[in-house]
Amino acid sequence: MKSLNRVKQHVSTFLAAVTLTSAAFAANAQEATSLDQLLEQLAQGKVAQTQQNKQREADFMARKSEQDQLLANATNERDNQIKLSTELEANFQNNEIELANRQDALNKRLGELKELFGVLQQVAGDTKSKFQNSVISAQIPGREAFLDEFAQSMGSSSKLASIEEIEKIWFELQREMTESAKVVRFDREVVLADGSKQTATVTRIGNFNLVANNKYLEFISETGSVAELIRQPSGRYLGTAADMTAANPSQGTQQVAFALDPTGGSILSLLVQAPDTQERVDQGGPVGYVILAIGAIGLLIALERFIALFLVGNKVNRQLKTATPSNDNPLGRVLMAKEEYKDVDVETLELKLSERILKEVPQLTSRLTMIKIISVVAPLIGLLGTVTGMINTFQAITLFGTGDPKLMAGGISQALVTTVLGLVVAIPMVFISTILTTRSRGIINILQQQSAGIVAERAEKGA
Incomplete structure (x- = not known):
């Protein structure tokens, strides 16, 4: 150069x-x-x-x-x-040969210890995964760091585990088993459902559940944080969480009923995904709302009829106990015909009494036919929603096939929910209609009986 x-x-x-x-x-x-x-x-x-x-x-x-x-x-x-x-x-090349010879000699000397260290490495890896998802890590964080380093060091080289490392793995496994049988309270930061953070007293029930402020919590292993479940389970489960939060450890050993999730959160996550009553009603769509509106109208009519027939029945019963007819009840108005038509013959009196009864019947049976119509129409509207939901389901099958059941779930839910809503409205309406009809017929029968008695009495006097 x-x-x-x-x-x-x-x-x-x-x-x-x-x-x-x-x-x-x-x-x-x-x-x-x-x-x-x-x-x-x-x-x-x-x-x-x-x-x-x-x-x-x-x-x-x-x-x-x-x-x-x-x-x-x-x-x-x-x-x-x-x-x-x-x-x-x-x-x-000479070093390669020497290294292979020494490795063979090391393997021969290790013998069964090599299998032992392999099992130890596997146990460390499995335990690390378990610790990451265990709710105990919410109280005792960082336990999996040593296991991760140990598993990597054992896998990347021919390094042998020391007695101290083996004892530490033993200690962590024993501590996990011991803590899983305890109910412990500790303070730590909790992410609330609205996204804000707050330091709260958390109650840990073994390695199963976390509760605080009468609500269930979840341990997020990816971030190591504790957060409230965005959706809480039903009230009966929250009641047990409230009892657990209210328990006072200073009073000694107490027995508290608690809804325990033995899977560590899997069953709880399924429970919170279950739709509540409002969400089930929303699945029915417009047809479901129409059924509920008709049911509400039927209930209002039934309530008005119950009150009206109850008051009329009481007045009729009071009228039966007195000989002086009153104009404030149907029986009294019918009995007044006896005094108003003293001089007429029996046939005429019978016709006048029948006329008075016929005038009272419309008031006693008013709007009962509407309740019957609602009891018949509600399941028919539910059937309409069922047919509409099935049509949507078959359209989804036509477009996307049957590979994904979630595509069909919406239509099937609407079909089933509208059917249920129709039956929920129709069944009580049938009973209510029967009760009201029976009550009104009972009052009408009293009017007819008293009318027949008046006719018989007039006939006896005429004879």
């Missing part, structure tokens, strides 16, 4: 000298005033250029030996490096 640089330097010097000579020659040519002068200048320039070329050749020959020496040095350096590479390669 150095020889090449020097050659480049000589060539550059030569070109610069030629350029200077040409420039000088051009200057002298400009100053010449005759052909003789010009010829003389040319001869002088040729002589000067010849001397410069000889000088350059002498310099080049003087440095040639130096270039040969540099080339020889580079050749020697290359040969030395090749020799060193050969020696290193031979040493590497």
